Amino acid sequence: MSNECGKLYVVATPIGNLGDISFRAIEILKQVDLIAAEDTRHIKMLLQHYGIGNKLVSLHQHNEDKASEGLLEKLREGLSIALVSDAGTPLLSDPGMPMVKMAKEAGIEVVPVPGACALIAALSAAGLPVTQFVFEGFSPRTSSARKAFFSERLTCPITWVFYESSHRILDSLQDMAEVLPLDRQVVIARELTKLHETIVKASLGEALKLVEEDANMRKGEFVVIVDGAVIDKKEQVLTPEQEKILSVLLSECSIKTAVSMAVEITGVRKKLLYQAALDIEKAKQGR
Ligand code: SAM
Numbered sequence: 001m002s003n004e005c006g007k008l009y010v011v012a013t014p015i016g017n018l019g020d021i022s023f024r025a026i027e028i029l030k031q032v033d034l035i036a037a038e039d040t041r042h043i044k045m046l047l048q049h050y051g052i053g054n055k056l057v058s059l060h061q062h063n064e065d066k067a068s069e070g071l072l073e074k075l076r077e078g079l080s081i082a083l084v085s086d087a088g089t090p091l092l093s094d095p096g097m098p099m100v101k102m103a104k105e106a107g108i109e110v111v112p113v114p115g116a117c118a119l120i121a122a123l124s125a126a127g128l129p130v131t132q133f134v135f136e137g138f139s140p141r142t143s144s145a146r147k148a149f150f151s152e153r154l155t156c157p158i159t160w161v162f163y164e165s166s167h168r169i170l171d172s173l174q175d176m177a178e179v180l181p182l183d184r185q186v187v188i189a190r191e192l193t194k195l196h197e198t199i200v201k202a203s204l205g206e207a208l209k210l211v212e213e214d215a216n217m218r219k220g221e222f223v224v225i226v227d228g229a230v231i232d233k234k235e236q237v238l239t240p241e242q243e244k245i246l247s248v249l250l251s252e253c254s255i256k257t258a259v260s261m262a263v264e265i266t267g268v269r270k271k272l273l274y275q276a277a278l279d280i281e282k283a284k285q286g287r
Pocket of ligand 1 (some may be wrong): 015016087090094116117119162190192216220223
């Protein structure tokens with residue numbers, strides 16, 4: 001990277017409570033040559049609150065390819081730029097991806113300035129497993145697409161998270177209740193860090209009832225977290241085709257090699273294939 005190029009700072013801003021911004025983020029927003037913002041009017045409130053009078057340019061989902069090219073030129077000229085979205089961490093269901101990609105490809109240094117992010121805030125207070133999770137962005141807009149989306153995740157064994165709007169929270173939970181078991185644990189995290197912050201952990205059936213009965217539970221911004229499915233160990237068996245592949249491999253190679261190759265071919269978990277390989281070998285010996 002040329003020393004003369006500027007840096008691109010990806011700066012997280014609050015998701016509600018204006019206090020949720022780091023000292024470093026404020027310093028960077030003061031020091032950069034330009035702030036590229038999703039909605040310049042919106043971000044002005046935050047900047048005014050912290051006495052930041054920096055120059056703003058607009059970078060939103062409808063102009064970001066073209067705007068990013070212009071900003072890349074400025075970075076090449078040596079200007080430093082802070083990228084911010086309306087709230088939270090840029091790129092996470094927000095604009096910024098083309099800008100960051102272009103900068104990386106041009107060898108420009110991209111510096112994360114971490115802070116608020118609704119999905120992480122929700123997960124941190126949800127009380128559901130977070131060792132592994134899947135973030136799905138926003139759920140689909142139509143009911144049929146949403147039901148398909150929920151069906152595909154019915155057996156997902158780890159926690160999954162999606163963003164939802166006030167217009168769709170009720171429809172979304174109703175669709176979910178048609179597809180997922182009503183006793184599945186969910187967390188509805190609403191208006192995080194704001195005055196009406198509400199974090200409800202309940203079964204899907206109870207959560208739906210609450211949102212149906214309480215109009216306030218349909219107001220604001222939402223993160224929905226769904227507990228992973230408990231997989232019935234008995235259901236973890238190979239298909240006949242997978243078992244055939246494993247048997248053929250076992251007739252030619254050691255257990256270790258056969259299992260490694262079977263993982264590559266079938267995509268099935270190693271532990272499951274290894275156990276199946278032991279069973280096949282045991283059965284052969286018993287013959
Ligand atoms: N980039 C943001 C982030 O880091 O979380 C997300 C931006 S996305 C356009 C906006 C969505 O994030 C909202 O519709 C809502 O689902 C979720 N969200 C943002 N702020 C929230 C808050 N304070 N409480 C709950 N959900 C929030």
